[in-house]
Amino acid sequence: MFIAPIHWFCNFFFVHSPTYGIGFTGAPIVTVISNWLMFIGILIYIRFSRAIETWGGWDISAFYNMSEYFKLALPAVVTVCAEWVGFKLLVIGVSYFGASQLAANAIMLNTNTLVYQFSNGLGFGTSPRIGNLIGAAKPRQARIAAKMALLAAGFIGVLGILFLVFCGDWWALVYTSDPDVISETAKLIPALCTLIVSDGINAILSAILRGLGRQKVGANIFLFAFYVCAVPIGLYLGYVLNMQEVASHNNN
DSSP: OOHHHHHHHHHIIIIIOTTTOOGGGHHHHHHHHHHHHHHHHHHHHHHHSGGGGGOOOOOGGGGTTHHHHHHHHHHHHHHHHHHHHHHHHHHHHHHTTOHHHHHHHHHHHHHHHHHHHHHHHHHHHHHHHHHHHHHTTOHHHHHHHHHHHHHHHHHHHHHHHHHHHHHHHHHGGGTOOOHHHHHHHHHHHHHHHHHHHHHHHHHHHHHHHHHHTOHHHHHHHHHHIIIIIIHHHHHIIIIISOOTHHHHHHHO
16 A cells, blocks of 8 residues: 555656656566565565564474475465466567557456456455455355355456446557557457456365365366366367467467
């Protein structure tokens, strides 16, 4: 909440300012600045808040049972990386169709990521909730929490679809005035509507698996879904059947 206004101001200053703006190059610079500010802000909070009282200092016992930690951590890393690398591979594939197609794909992925963050944030609350309930031997309440989170994610997805249906005609104008990009973006909206719902629900399902300590199951599913199904089929539809950038969203 604190960094967001600074990020917006820096975007104007480095990108659009008539005096100091440096155009496209300013955008990644602003992103780096914002990420560092968030990192520094968290460090300051930890150091000067009561949270520091929970840390007892470095001790050799902190390294005990690290294998159990890595059994959960590494599959979780694979789950996240499998999804994001899969998306990036399809972006690389779309880049060969032309600049307009790549720009339209970027707009749609940005839109999906925007909506996804709501479900992803819900997932961060779902994981510990389910983990605590399972640990307290309350499986019924854990199932209820999981179902409610899935319903909430579905509702968020429906809101995203309604936004695209009623505002899709001008949404691309937020990003560009290029008529070719706007036209290509319009082609992707139907595919994006299905992606928004499935991606949001996927965020909650992943959170449920994390809460159950079943990260390895999620990692295996993600690897199969992206690299056996989505990426090969997307490239086939895009290049062989000439569906171009539409294929990347249909398969995700």
